[in-house]
């Protein structure tokens with residue numbers, strides 16, 4: 001049934017349909033219809049970062065940027081939901097069109113640019129959720145904040161979301177905020193992570209609750225950068241790594257050649273190899289000292305298993321969910337349960 005619905009939806013502009021689909025999902029959930037249509041939730045409890053997840057398959061950041069649809073999305077079978085990226089102030093993001101489907105490639109290119117309603121709005125939506133699934137909140141910087149002041153934006157967001165999150169993701173890898181990926185490198189990274197770690201310890205004291213920090217990295221990194229980032233993440237005592245965000249690269253095998261020329265981050269099936277290779281290298285460099293959450297190109301249960309084999313403890317899906325719907329989430333969760 002999802003394939004039929006998808007064919008219909010894909011006749012329209014990608015972003016318009018994205019918003020429309022989330023509204024329909026939310027409506028059908030609110031009237032109790034959604035749970036009758038969806039595959040059953042797979043219970044396969046797993047503890048990572050000291051948090052118990054109902055299964056190992058999460059929703060990656062960016063689909064529910066303002067945390068408006070947590071309950072409806074959680075009912076799609078995810079073991080955890082990551083909302084955001086949220087910035088201190090609301091911002092419109094880049095001009096439309098900024099979301100493109102590469103249907104024959106099972107892929108998406110986006111250059112959304114952190115369009116979101118700001119951290120206060122996100123927190124007010126999170127407060128209204130009824131589902132108690134594990135919630136990650138992904139934080140970033142406003143476009144207008146100079147890079148040298150980026151840490152202030154992360155600190156503001158952290159302060160606001162801390163009590164509402166089960167874990168917090170520090171996003172320094174989106175390709176659509178100018179300069180953001182520079183935060184992944186050198187002393188600047190150490191400085192950023194140290195300040196955020198100190199804030200975490202301060203908030204832990206204040207609220208008597210330890211909320212783990214995860215750093216989300218790009219797939220477009222060379223080996224020396226991977227080793228360097230891993231060392232800095234460990235030294236700063238960050239709790240987990242998310243590998244990876246979308247890629248700026250364009251693999252030769254892409255079939256939708258003209259859409260592939262659009263600027264933005266590529267996600268979905270063509271990213272799987274690049275992302276999994278980076279995941280493996282991080283797994284070696286981190287040497288099991290902290291867990292890795294894998295995202296990037298999961299389009300089947302086998303892909304999810306390969307991510308775990310490559311060194312991940314949990315997986316996240318975004319583009320595969322758009323193309324295959326909730327059944328993919330159930331299949332991945334089942335395959336990981338059986339391992």
Ligand SMILES: Cc1cc2nc3c(=O)[nH]c(=O)nc-3n(C[C@H](O)[C@H](O)[C@H](O)COP(=O)(O)O)c2cc1C
Nearest residue numbers: 060061062085110244245267268296297317318319
């Ligand atoms: C339209 C779109 C928007 C995204 N927005 C964000 C975001 O705001 N923050 C973030 O950390 N990742 C964002 N991502 C990246 C995803 O969370 C994920 O890391 C990436 O797409 C790879 O996973 P996938 O191949 O399963 O989509 C976005 C991805 C897409 C397709």
